[in-house]
Amino acid sequence: MGMMGQRRTPGVQNQRRAEKAVRLADLPYQILDEHVATEHDHVSVSTMHLAKGLEFRAVAVMACDDEVIPLQERIETVGDDGDLQEVYDTERQLLYVACTRARDRLLVTGTAPSSEFLDDLQGR
Numbered sequence: 001m002g003m004m005g006q007r008r009t010p011g012v013q014n015q016r017r018a019e020k021a022v023r024l025a026d027l028p029y030q031i032l033d034e035h036v037a038t039e040h041d042h043v044s045v046s047t048m049h050l051a052k053g054l055e056f057r058a059v060a061v062m063a064c065d066d067e068v069i070p071l072q073e074r075i076e077t078v079g080d081d082g083d084l085q086e087v088y089d090t091e092r093q094l095l096y097v098a099c100t101r102a103r104d105r106l107l108v109t110g111t112a113p114s115s116e117f118l119d120d121l122q123g124r
Helices: 008-024 072-076 081-099 117-121
Strands: 002-005 030-031 043-047 055-060 102-108
Touching: 008 043, 030 072, 055 081, 072 081, 081 102, 081 117
Parallel strands: 002 043, 002 055, 030 043, 055 102
Antiparallel strands: none
16 A cells, blocks of 8 residues: 655655554555665555556555645745646646556545645546
8 A cells, every 4th residue: 555645845744644644553664765665565655756657556645635735835936827837737747646556446635625636536
């Protein structure tokens, strides 16, 4: 199973949340980085960026909260509308890639208000 949180500073916080969740569930886990391969029968905790190209039986995408995805810090630093659209497109694609890492099961979590991108996933 893969558990993915956001990246950058929120990513570190969300990775810690995911790590705490698997520890509390008493599940064997590993933190993925660009040098670690996945292990059979272990939960893999990763950022969305590191999950690209991987596949898991089940994936939990955590912290799909408003201001986390799309990351508010990125939106605030944009200079023009073209760049803003690029940020939104990139962030939306990142969530899509994370969600499509799941072969059999997908769980997406967030707190209210949740990311506006979740409506895209639900076809709204």
